[in-house]
Amino acid sequence: MIREILLELKNISKAVHGLAGSKVRILDKVSLQINKPAQAGQIISLLSASSQELTTLLKILSAVEKPSEGEVILSGKAYNKPEGKIAFIPSNPSSFPWLNVKQNVEFALNTVEDTGSKVSEAILLTGLESYEEHFPDDNSLGFRFRISLARAIAAGPEIILLDEPLKNLHGETKKEIFNLIKDVAQKINVTFIIASTNISDSILLSDRIILMKRHPGRLADTIDIDKSKDVNVHSDYYNSVKTEIDKLLLSYENVPLK
Amino acid sequence: MRFKKAAAKNIYKYIIAYFVLWVLLFEFILPVNNILPKPSVVLMSFGALWSYYKLPYNFIITISAVYLSIIIAYYLTSLLSAYIIRRNHFVYDFLSSLHWFTTYVPAIIFGIFFIYWLPGSAYIEYLFAFLIALFSIVIKVKEEAVKIKREYIDSAVSLGAGNDVIAKKVIWKSMQPAIVDYLIALQFKIWSVLIVFEFIKGGYGLGRIYRLALDYKDLSALFTVSVITGVIIFIGAQLIKYFKNKFYRWSLD
Numbered sequence: 001m002i003r004e005i006l007l008e009l010k011n012i013s014k015a016v017h018g019l020a021g022s023k024v025r026i027l028d029k030v031s032l033q034i035n036k037p038a039q040a041g042q043i044i045s046l047l048s049a050s051s052q053e054l055t056t057l058l059k060i061l062s063a064v065e066k067p068s069e070g071e072v073i074l075s076g077k078a079y080n081k082p083e084g085k086i087a088f089i090p091s092n093p094s095s096f097p098w099l100n101v102k103q104n105v106e107f108a109l110n111t112v113e114d115t116g117s118k119v120s121e122a123i124l125l126t127g128l129e130s131y132e133e134h135f136p137d138d139n140s141l142g143f144r145f146r147i148s149l150a151r152a153i154a155a156g157p158e159i160i161l162l163d164e165p166l167k168n169l170h171g172e173t174k175k176e177i178f179n180l181i182k183d184v185a186q187k188i189n190v191t192f193i194i195a196s197t198n199i200s201d202s203i204l205l206s207d208r209i210i211l212m213k214r215h216p217g218r219l220a221d222t223i224d225i226d227k228s229k230d231v232n233v234h235s236d237y238y239n240s241v242k243t244e245i246d247k248l249l250l251s252y253e254n255v256p257l258k
Numbered sequence: 259m260r261f262k263k264a265a266a267k268n269i270y271k272y273i274i275a276y277f278v279l280w281v282l283l284f285e286f287i288l289p290v291n292n293i294l295p296k297p298s299v300v301l302m303s304f305g306a307l308w309s310y311y312k313l314p315y316n317f318i319i320t321i322s323a324v325y326l327s328i329i330i331a332y333y334l335t336s337l338l339s340a341y342i343i344r345r346n347h348f349v350y351d352f353l354s355s356l357h358w359f360t361t362y363v364p365a366i367i368f369g370i371f372f373i374y375w376l377p378g379s380a381y382i383e384y385l386f387a388f389l390i391a392l393f394s395i396v397i398k399v400k401e402e403a404v405k406i407k408r409e410y411i412d413s414a415v416s417l418g419a420g421n422d423v424i425a426k427k428v429i430w431k432s433m434q435p436a437i438v439d440y441l442i443a444l445q446f447k448i449w450s451v452l453i454v455f456e457f458i459k460g461g462y463g464l465g466r467i468y469r470l471a472l473d474y475k476d477l478s479a480l481f482t483v484s485v486i487t488g489v490i491i492f493i494g495a496q497l498i499k500y501f502k503n504k505f506y507r508w509s510l511d
Contacts, residue, residue, distance in 0.1 A: 062416040084418035094413035097508035098431045107427070108417050137508050148413060155417045 003035035005076070006191060007061075007086075007159060012070035013216075014056055026056050028216040029070070034191065041185035043192045045202035045209045047245070049253070051164065053217030054195035055091070058161045061193070062088035074158065084108070087152035091164040091195075095147035097137035101128050104136065104147045108155035122153040125184055142173035146180065153188065162194045166201050181205060199249075203241050204231060211245065213252045221248050295478035303478040311467045311479060313486075320456065320464040321490065323387040324448045328441055331391035335399060335437075339430035340422045342396055343403050353396050360397075365390050365447075369455040383463060386455060387448055394447065398440045402433035435509070438502040442495045449491055 009032040018024035034044060048054050059065040061072055063082040072079045074086065095104050105119045105128075123129055126146045136144045145165060152160050165181065166174055182205065185192050196202045202209050203225060211221045223245065229237040285297045295303075307313040335342065342353075369386050376382045406429050414428045456465025464487065471479040 059412065064412050064415045082415050082418050084416070086416065088412060088416035090409040090412055092407070092409045094407075094409040096410060096428065096431065098434070098506075107414070107419075135508070151413075151417070161416075 003038060005033055006036040006074070007034040008032070008073040009061070010071050010073065012057070012060055012067045012072070014060060014065070015068045025216040026053050027060070027067070028218050030057065030217065030219050031070075032210065032219055034193075037189060037191055041188055041190045041192060042208070043181065043185050043194060043206045045194045045196050045206040046212060047196055047199065047202050047209050048212035048214055048217060049197060049249070050212075050214035050217060051091075051195075051197055053212065053214055054197070055163050057212075057217060058088055058163050058193070058195050061159075062086045062161055064088055084155040085157050086159045086161060087155050087157040088161045089145070089148045089152055089163065089165065091167050093136070093141060093144040093148070095136040095144045095151070097135060100133050100135050101147055101150075102132040105150045105154045108151050118154045118156060122150040125153060125187060126150040126180065140173060141168055142177050145169075145177055149180070149184065153184070153190070157190060159191045159193060162192060164195055164197065166196075166198065178205060199242055199245050200233065203238055203245070204233070209245065211248055211252075220252060292477070295481045299478045300482050303476075303482055307467075307479055307482060311470060311483075313467065313483070316463055316467050317486070317490070319383070319462050320449075320452055323383050323452055323463070324445060325494065327384065327387035327391040327448065328445060331388060331395050332437075332441065334392060335395045336430065339399070340425040342399050343425040343429050344421055353393070353400065356393065357397050357400075360393070365451050366454050369451060370458065373455070373459045377459075380461075383452065383455060383459070387452055390448055390451060391444060394444050395437065395440070398437055399430075399433065402436050403429055405436075406432045435502060435506045438498060438506050441498050445494050445498070446491060449487070453487075 009030055012027055012030040013025065014027040015023045015025045046054055046057065056065065060067045063072065063080055063086065066080070079086065096107065099107065101123070102119065105122050108122075109119065123132060126149050128146055128150055131143070134143075136147055149160070162181070166177060169177055178201070181192065181194075184190075194202070194205065206225055207227060208225065209223045210219055211223070212218065213220045223241065225231060225241065226237070229235070231238055280294060281297050284291065284294050289296050368389075372382050372386050410428050410432055411424060414424050419428070452463065453465045453468065456463030457469050458465070460466055460469060464483065467483050468480065470476075471483065
């Protein structure tokens with residue numbers, strides 16, 4: 001079955017001002033094609049050693065930043081103005097501490113039509129139904145991530161971009177958020193694109209891993225994770241994929257990732 | 259936090275010590291002097307302050323000028339926040355150019371011009387205080403706008419929020435605790451400028467009492483009014499802190 005193209009990046013490059021007026025190239029001719037998910041959502045990881053390049057790429061994808069060259073095409077149309085169809089969740093907490101959980105999620109309604117139902121659905125999906133009146137600044141990073149995710153879902157996007165969602169999380173909270181992302185991706189027809197510098201998280205979470213070279217950021221290789229196989233840190237399959245990724249990353253620059 | 263509480267406790271201890279020292283020194287050891295008044299004379303001077311200096315009336319004039327101007331300026335800024343925060347806007351550029359003048363010309367100089375232009379107006383003091391408050395708050399908003407966490411703006415932009423929504427519902431809300439904190443410093447600034455303004459202009463207000471007390475060389479009136487002024491500014495600061503903790507308590511991590 002031929003699936004429709006969901007997202008296409010065409011030769012995306014980005015240069016920023018460096019020291020003494022020089023220009024530093026952060027992204028170099030990044031081209032990529034992602035198809036619409038067959039049934040439920042899909043999780044795609046962008047794996048690189050450079051957080052800055054990953055973040056810049058996600059900002060360009062969501063039209064928060066403009067590329068120096070190239071274009072982003074979403075469902076056949078140029079996506080160069082943020083419309084909420086590609087929601088971006090930054091790595092640091094982005095839920096608003098002056099609004100409670102419900103008001104935070106309702107913020108998405110500034111941009112889309114309706115609807116109380118979208119808000120309730122997003123709150124339910126992220127497990128926040130008992131915390132609607134709670135404020136984010138009283139709570140943990142995991143809690144704040146849930147709110148940001150609920151707000152993104154309420155906007156009704158086709159793609160949700162997560163910038164290193166597990167970076168500052170540990171122990172039980174990390175496990176909870178990990179399971180939440182997997183769970184939400186299975187329940188709604190949204191593609192998650194996750195920027196990550198962590199090989200293990202990427203293998204365990206994703207359906208597909210796209211490896212990036214750095215300085216400047218370029219897409220290098222793609223690895224599809226076979227979900228029919230046993231994917232856990234003790235399985236042979238996991239270890240074989242990890243070894244393959246390690247080799248590829250070493251071949252790019254001889255600097256191993258975490 | 260614990261250190262702050264301990265420091266506040268120490269300050270109160272010092273204030274009590276100064277008070278005791280003042281009573282001992284100026285009531286019993288140096289009752290006649292030109293440095294500070296005798297405590298018993300200060301107590302007796304309340305009556306004269308009340309009737310002769312018209313303390314309540316003059317205090318109400320200055321207090322209303324200070325706090326009405328702050329309240330109106332704050333709410334006006336809140337209403338116009340989207341216009342003020344958005345860059346490249348006419349209001350923003352206009353205020354930036356005025357800010358340049360106020361960097362080098364003290365606010366009271368503008369006050370002297372106001373007195374010159376409208377010497378007999380009863381409302382000139384209110385207008386002057388309001389302009390200082392509005393201008394100071396707007397400049398503070400301009401300074402705070404560049405400190406807002408990028409994450410808040412980026413996530414709102416990606417959801418398709420427009421510039422006005424981001425300015426009003428994200429940037430303005432995010433900076434509100436800092437702006438309310440700034441009101442404590444601002445009330446002190448307006449009190450200082452207004453006392454000098456009233457001192458020069460005459461007519462009414464707290465500055466008028468200072469001027470009369472100086473003319474009559476009334477040390478106890480000067481001292482008492484100074485203490486009352488300090489107490490009112492202190493209460494004003496505590497009220498602003500209370501409102502901040504009650505309504506604008508979020509931190510920005």
